Amino acid sequence: MARLSDELIEEIREHNDIVELISEYVPLKKQGKNYAGLCPFHEEKKPSFSVSPQRQIFHCFGCGMGGNIFKFLMEYQKMSFLDAVRFLADRAHITLPARSTDGDSSQYEALYKANHLAAAHYYQQLQESADAEKARRYLDRRGFTAPIVERFRLGYAPPGWDGLINRARRRGIDPETLYRAGLVLKRDFAEGYYDRFRDRLIFPITNVSGKFIGFGGRVLEETDEVKYINSPETPIYQKGRVLYGLHQASQAIRQAGRAVIVEGYTDLLSLVQAGVDNVVASLGTALTHPQARLLSRYAKEAILLYDADSAGVAAAERGADMLLGAGLSVRVLSLPAGMDPDQAIREKGADYIVEALSRAETLLDFKLRYLLERQDNTSISSQAEVIEALGRTVAMVADPIKRGLYVREIAERLKIKEELVILAIDRASPRRKRKQEAPVTVDEMVTEGAELLERKILALLLQNPDTIPNWREKILTEDFSHPDHRRIAERLLTSDRSVPKTSANLLNTLSDMNLDSLISELCFLEVEGEPVRMLTDCARKLANDRMQSELRRLNEELRQAEQAKDQARIDRLTRKKKDLAQKRFNSTSADSAR
DSSP, X not given: OOOOOHHHHHHHHHTSOHHHHHHTTSOOEEEXXXXXXXXXXXXXXXXXXXXXXXXXXXXXXXXXXXXXHHHHHHHHSOOOHHHHHHHHHHHTTOOOOOOOSSOOOOHHHHHHHHHHHHHHHHHHHHHHOGGGHHHHHHHHHHTOOHHHHHHTTOEEEOSSSSHHHXXXXXXXXXXXXXXXXXXXXXXXXXXXXXXXXXXXXXXXXXXXXXXXXXXXXXXXXXXXXXXXXXOOOBTTXXXXXXXXXXXXXXXXXXXXXXXXXXSSHHHHHHHHHTTOOSEEEOTTSOOOHHHHHHHHTTOSEEEEOOOSSHHHHHHHHHHHHHHHXXXXXXXXXXXXXXXXXXXXXXXXXXXXXXXXXHTOEEHHHHHHHHHHHHSOTTOHHHHHHHHHHHHHHHTTXXXXXXXXXXXXXXXXXXXXXXXXXXXXXXXXXXXXXXXXXXXXXXXXXXXXXXXXXXXXHHHHHHHOGGGGGGGTTTSOGGGOOSHHHHHHHHHXXXXXXXXXXXXXXXXXXXXXXXXXXXXXXXXXXXXXXXXXXXXXXHHHHHHHHHHHHHHHHHHHHHHHHHHHTOHHHHHHHHHHHHHHHHOOOOHHHHHTTO
């Protein structure tokens, strides 16, 4: 792509509202002049993630992640900067210059490109290769039609050791890149690489944007090999943060308001084949907090449909708590003993599974049945264990109204007092001492210390960018002692630079300086009072602090010169002290900035 001008990047940013975009990924609620929600970048139960519609930036006061709309996409979707620009340009219907042939040096772009090539290679092999005949027979036997194969881009990895490597080389992708993408392995006793997936049916895994990020491979014959192998975790693929099939199912999930969750690839494909489009899979592992939060962006309710064996029931119990903690309503469909979803559809038909989903148990019905089946209900200790277990579940619910309704229903169902349920919940959710997550006002910070003073000045400048030209001759960048503060000050105050319209615009030019988090934090600091007067006072103190520090240094040097009886040095240092004493911050000049 030809080099994009700063003006075009800013135009793209201005045509995409950050609150609207982030709301597609993170549920946000209005909180004063900003919006708040649970941070998508770290685990938390109380919202510390803030988005400013005024400044078009986000910041998490828990983990420190922050930046503008480009930074959010880069971190959340693992996009390169150019990919984020392209995505937002398309979203705003802005035409970008034609791409050049130079390619993108981003490590993420290289990995996406490698995975895209692999997906195309495996898909072509399934369609054309003679070796893939057994894979095609397997799909026919399972009832997976051509539209399903096309929709999920199912493929086949041939039995050779270097088929993908050779194809990648012809496309200019080296084996090391394939290795970083998890597509090949290094040889143990010799130099070189070999294909990870060989003679297997391939299930490509995509992110929510539809980009290929990993693969699962299934053996087609009974062998001593592991039935399924999967891509390892890479910079663009973390298994616990991805739901298989979400890209294909997202629209159906939003329309239905609910999602069906299964464990594996073939379970999902069987349900889609049966006409259930709003289904995702947890990639054969226990549901994680990030997966539950991801799903909560698309659905209000989840139906867990796991295998009927003890492992599946236990997974459903754990998964239900995860989903509940992410704010979803939860139901559970329990299949007949010994059945998995794929088998149920093949033996009982598509209509059976569709009807069964409509009568899935409520979470409380499932939990009570599951817990009471394991316990001797006549035992006081067993009853207490049931109450404690239900308390742990309800403790996951953040909404106080929903929590209260659960308390009432549990008390009625178990014929106990509500106080006992509340006690069990309190035990499961101990109060943690933590800092207040609301933004801290600058004036509440300790005012002594150069770094804190510098933060206050930068916060004022960032929040009032239209005043910056008036301060370029009055606040000296060399007065900033912290190197990161100095770099931001230089960008703001250097006279040969254009004035950034907003802090979000400033972040466009600092994306390679790793200062996004600091800038976003400073932009959220609440500054009370008239900005110009506060800047005048702070700038005067900053200059005076620097002069006092310089004076202390000169006094120490003068003391050493006097001990050494070095008259020439004494005279030179005395003149410097006199000159320094005459320098004072010109308050009348600073006041003229008002």
